[in-house]
Amino acid sequence: MHGEVVRAVKESKRSRRSRFLRDAMVDVQIAGRGIRSRRVLLAMRQVPREIFLDRRFAEAAYEDSAVPIPKGQTISQPYIVARMLEAAAIAKSDRVLEIGAGSGYLAALAAKLGREVCALERHEALVQRARSRLRHLGCRNVDLRQGDGTAGWPDGGEFDVIVVSAAGAQIPAALKAQLAPSGRLLIPLGDPDDVQWLTKLTRGPEGRFVEDRIEEVRFVPLVSAGSRGSRDDGRP
Ligand code: SAH
Numbered sequence: 001m002h003g004e005v006v007r008a009v010k011e012s013k014r015s016r017r018s019r020f021l022r023d024a025m026v027d028v029q030i031a032g033r034g035i036r037s038r039r040v041l042l043a044m045r046q047v048p049r050e051i052f053l054d055r056r057f058a059e060a061a062y063e064d065s066a067v068p069i070p071k072g073q074t075i076s077q078p079y080i081v082a083r084m085l086e087a088a089a090i091a092k093s094d095r096v097l098e099i100g101a102g103s104g105y106l107a108a109l110a111a112k113l114g115r116e117v118c119a120l121e122r123h124e125a126l127v128q129r130a131r132s133r134l135r136h137l138g139c140r141n142v143d144l145r146q147g148d149g150t151a152g153w154p155d156g157g158e159f160d161v162i163v164v165s166a167a168g169a170q171i172p173a174a175l176k177a178q179l180a181p182s183g184r185l186l187i188p189l190g191d192p193d194d195v196q197w198l199t200k201l202t203r204g205p206e207g208r209f210v211e212d213r214i215e216e217v218r219f220v221p222l223v224s225a226g227s228r229g230s231r232d233d234g235r236p
Contacts, residue, residue: 018048021062025049029064030082037086043112044082049075051133052103071123073220075103076165080198080217084186087200087214088161090114095157097178099149100165100222104130107142114161117142120149122223150224152178159183166222167196179203186214192221 026044035041050061052075060067066074084106090096090113101107101119107130111117119142121127127146134142147154149164152174160180164187171187179185183203190196198214 018050018061022048025062025064025078029079033079035079035082035086037089039090039113040082040085040109043085043109044078046112047105047108047137049078049105051136052105052108052130069103069126070129071126073102073123073126075105076219081106081109083198083214084163084165085109085113087198088163088184088186090161094160095180096161096163097153097159097175098163098165099175100220101130101144102126102165104134104142104144106163106165107144108134108137108139110161110163111139111142115141118153118159119144120147120153122146122148148225150174150222162186164188164222165219167192167217167219168222171199171201172222172224176201176203176209181205181207188217188219192219194218 022045026041030044031041050058053061053067057067064077064079066077069075090110092115094114096110096114096117098107098110098117098119101121107117107119121130121144124146127144131144134144150172158180159178160183162175162179162185167188167190170189171185175185181203182205185201187199188196189199195216195218198217200212200214202210204210
């Protein structure tokens with residue numbers, strides 16, 4: 001009994017501290033740098049980032065940086081996640097596809113903003129971890145699968161928003177084909193070993209594509225079945 005009370009007190013202290021750090025992160029790193037979307041700011045105040053990290057990195061959860069996750073990958077910097085989500089302008093009724101779900105953090109945020117999130121991750125070990133974390137958060141509108149995202153979502157269909165969380169030299173044709181009219185696709189474009197341009201591709205209602213550069217970023221490489229990323233061992 002005593003043990004349970006001690007555990008409950010520790011847990012409540014931990015969750016208060018987590019909320020405090022999260023609010024500070026949003027105020028300073030996110031809103032403080034010009035992110036205005038109220039829905040994005042609210043989602044970031046709600047989703048605890050530390051549960052997406054291994055215990056030894058949990059202390060770094062609210063730092064202003066990407067943090068290592070297994071398989072040589074990283075959970076993206078919170079500000080860049082916010083920038084991508086704001087640019088994607090996810091409406092409540094939107095279907096979202098994420099390529100490169102990694103820890104599952106961005107998918108958890110997108111799930112708060114949209115109706116449904118489909119997510120692909122090439123490393124099975126990361127899929128397993130992300131799934132159990134999303135379940136722990138009670139996130140029921142995410143369908144996370146192992147697979148090569150450069151080939152698009154296997155069941156087909158169109159998405160209002162596609163977020164590619166890894167850097168490619170160009171936009172995979174299969175993803176352009178799965179972008180709905182008026183849809184938005186975000187992808188870091190450029191040399192995977194250098195800085196890339198976070199790029200927004202908008203599909204006009206009549207189907208024409210318009211490309212805009214948003215800002216310089218540095219992401220891990222988008223690795224397709226036929227390629228080998230220099231910072232990725234190539235094996236799923
Ligand atoms: N949004 C993630 C970022 C993870 S890093 C997060 O919040 O944690 C990018 C991820 O893309 C890595 O886990 C990597 O394994 C994955 N990836 C790279 N190429 C991929 C591909 N072709 N298909 C699916 N996932 C891919």
